[in-house]
Amino acid sequence: MANHVAQSGPDDAIQDLQEQVPPEAFEALRDAPPAVPNTPLDEITEVGQSLIAQGLTFMESLFRPWNFYQVLIALGLFAASLILRRVFAPRLHEWLRTREGWPKWRLRMALVVHKRLGGIFFVVLMWVGVFVMREVTWPSRSYLLGIIANLALAWLVVTFATRLIGNPFLRSMVRYGAWIYVTLNIIGITDEAETLLDSIAIELGETRISVWLVLQAVFILGVFFFVARFLSTTTSARIQRNEDISPSMQVLAVKFLQVLLYGAAFFIGLRAVGFDLTGLAVLSGAIGVGLGFGLQKVVSNLVSGVIILLDKSIKPGDVITVGSTFGWINSLGARYVSITTRDGREYLIPNEDLITTQVVNWSHSNDFVRLDIYFGTAYGDNPHEVRKLAIEAAGSVDRVLDFRPPVCHIVGFGDSSVDYILRFWIRDPTGGLTNIRGNVYLALWDAFEANGISIPFPQREVKVLEGSELGHKALD
Known part of the structure; x- marks a missing residue:
């Protein structure tokens, strides 16, 4: 933004330099290739100085008359948006309380609109102000307002778009990352920021890991995982609605689909970033050997869970007895089976126990x-x-x-x-x-x-013998 707002600053400096040096020296200086930093620290310093210089130039340009007027106009429109929010937000809230028949997704979106009502008013007022300024004056005198309007609109779009992400932590990470990216892109310093982040790196052998590479990996993996989660949720809902598939096969299909989608998202994301998967294959083999020895019980439960799903011996909704535990199955997990008893207790039975011990399934083949x-x-x-x-x-x-x-x-x-x-x-x-x-x-x-039917119970008849002490007391 500083490059566009204060265009006269760099041009004036170049013109002054051209007047002070001979034409031949100026042409040689202009056509000379830029200096290559000798070390990463020199590159970081150079990029940082460039960003600081652009920031100072931008701050100086704000005190020019027309730029200062545009800042005041933006502040005034921001205050107006706060006033409009204070007026209309309570009315919108009361109106939403009467929408009892709306579906949950519509109510949730309406609450997001209510929460961001001030930002919506600010974006609308800013674009109205930009349109009016471009009609009554020169376009250059509303350039700063256009940048602020673009920033406000981009931030608002990012806010609404990230509401589709269910995980709060992931939603916050994506939201702030998108805000930073669109801000740098609109201001026009994306290349400088990328160069600065790429220059901050560590080298492990022949592998160079920079901050820019890590951010790319996080973003790409996040996108792939979001797509995998969306496909998994949609497909799982369709599988569970299919009555032709047994409950145990539904669970197996959903688990297999989740492993397939998330695994593909992970490996494709790493490949898209440029990560070499050859070393990862060797590492995964070593990890697999370690897991085989150190996590035998976990692996046994995982394999037992797959066997249970394949042989359909138990399924969600079955009434079973395992040892002294009697209840019905809530869900089949990768490591355990959730059983709820009549007293409301929930038992987590390891899958291995259901394979190696006797299980009474009261509703295996039928419910009788x-x-x-x-x-x-x-x-x-x-x-x-x-x-x-x-x-x-x-x-x-x-x-x-x-x-x-x-x-x-x-x-x-x-x-x-x-x-x-x-x-x-x-x-x-x-x-x-x-x-x-x-x-x-x-x-x-x-x-x-x-009907006069008697239920007998044990009865005892006591006989006191003559001559006993108890008999003498009775006679007395």
């Missing part, structure tokens, strides 16, 4: 589960009547399937009761097993109470 409960009645009760009442009581309970009717059998003659087993089927093990057993027991109690 048979439950057994045991009870006994007195010997004086008719067993045929007891079986009939037990079957009717179980069938009257919700969740007990009627197309797979309950059955009741005598399993033995105990010391004080006739023992029975009552079997019934349910189809929703996720609803719990203990509660359905309790409901069937209550139904049995009510049925037996209504």
